[in-house]
Amino acid sequence: MAEDVFTEHRPLLFTIAYEMLGSASDAEDVLQESYLRWSAVDPAEVEHPRAYLVRVVTRQALNHLRAVRARREEYVGTWLPEPVRTGPGVSEDAVLAESVSMAMMLVLETLNPTERAVFVLHDVFGYTHGEIAVSIGKAEATVRQIAHRARRHVHARRRRSEPDSATGREVVRRFLRAAATGEVRALMDLLAPDVVVFADGGGKVRTVRRPVHGRDDVARFVLGVTRAGTSAARFEHVTxxxxxxxxxxxxxxxxxxxxxxxxxxxxxxxxxxxYGMRNPDKLHRADAVRPLDRGGNRPWKP
Known part of the structure; x- marks a missing residue:
């Protein structure tokens, strides 16, 4: 019974933990800790299991995020969220697709843990300030202020992008063909003037340690990487x-x-x-497709 209930809500719980932490492996750790707490209670005594589990996961994720922040400040080079391979359902949900995009996850990384939790729960999952207040143990008025501050911060820094689609895949195919063949004009035509390259090697694999900005510098960087022997011709398209x-x-x-x-x-x-991920630790854990879920429109009762 306890395991069945947890399994039913697992995609939602994983998505909350992942958006709060930016790491699939850390999210899995949070879910394991949360399941142990859930298995120690009698499910029959919990009136609203989904609400209970969301509270447990939120609090565990907050504790985990506070613990890892110091490690991320010491990270070698650019830190990128651990990528997750997602199915077509995520791309069809515009809110969810944007909320887990690399660009948004980097913006969320600039919030403090409480701001991040409030923003994720309110703006992505649609929970009310009162519901979030119960979940994180703060007054509703305080949560409302935190939500306003976090939203203003995010909106000032967010970079909007389109979810995966056939059109996007064609742009990727043309870009990689131009890079592989050294077609500079074709490459430049596919890059926006303000394009940015981020690369994460974690200090374990050689890569650029600072973002590369602007069409000219990005084109030179891409062609330089290709000339150095990194093949852009053989690849698997994934979401x-x-x-x-x-x-x-x-x-x-x-x-x-x-x-x-x-x-x-x-x-x-x-x-x-x-967004180039070369850190082998993150890639080893990123190949399985992860079911992500915003929980639909089901009521969330504290």
Whole structure:
């Protein structure tokens, strides 16, 4: 009984934890801790299991986020969220697709833990200030102020992109063909003037440690990487964090080399952001498709 209830709500609980933490592995740890707490109670005595589980996961995720913030401040190079491969349902949900995109996850990383929890629960999942107040143990008026501050912060920094689609995949295909063949004009035509490249090697794989800004510098960077021997011709198209992405095999994946992943932020047919994941620790955990869920319109009763 307890396991069945937890399994039923697991996609929603994982999505909340992941959006609060930016790490699928940390989200899994939170779910494991939350399940242990859930299994210690009698489900028959819990009037609203979903609400109870959301509260437990939120509090566990908050504790976890506070603990890992110091580690992220010491991270070597650019920190990117651990990518998750998502199914078509995420791309069809515009709110969910944007909320788990690499661009949004980076913005959420600039919030403090409480602001992030309130923003995720209110703006992504639609919970009321009163419901969130019960979940995080603060007064409703305080939660309302936190929500306003977090929303203003996010809206000032957010980068909008289109979810994965056939059009986006065609842009990715043309971009990778231009990179592989060295067609500079074709490459430049696909890049927005303010395009940015972010790359995460975690200090374990050589890559650029600071973002690369602007069409000219990004084009030079992409062509330089291709000339250095990184193939842009052989790839698998995947949906990653609701975004079109390309998965490149490593030279020796059979020996545990995970290759790398490139996610594309696209707006109006042009690439506005490139997110390269090369950190092997994050890639090893990112290949399974993750079911994400906003929980629909079911009432959330505290």
């Amino acid at each position: 990653c964090n609701g975004m079109p992405a390309a998965r490149f095999p490593g030279a020796a994946e059979a020996d545990g080399e995970p290759g790398w992943l490139l996610a594309f932020e696209i707006r109006d047919g042009r690439i506005t952001g490139l």
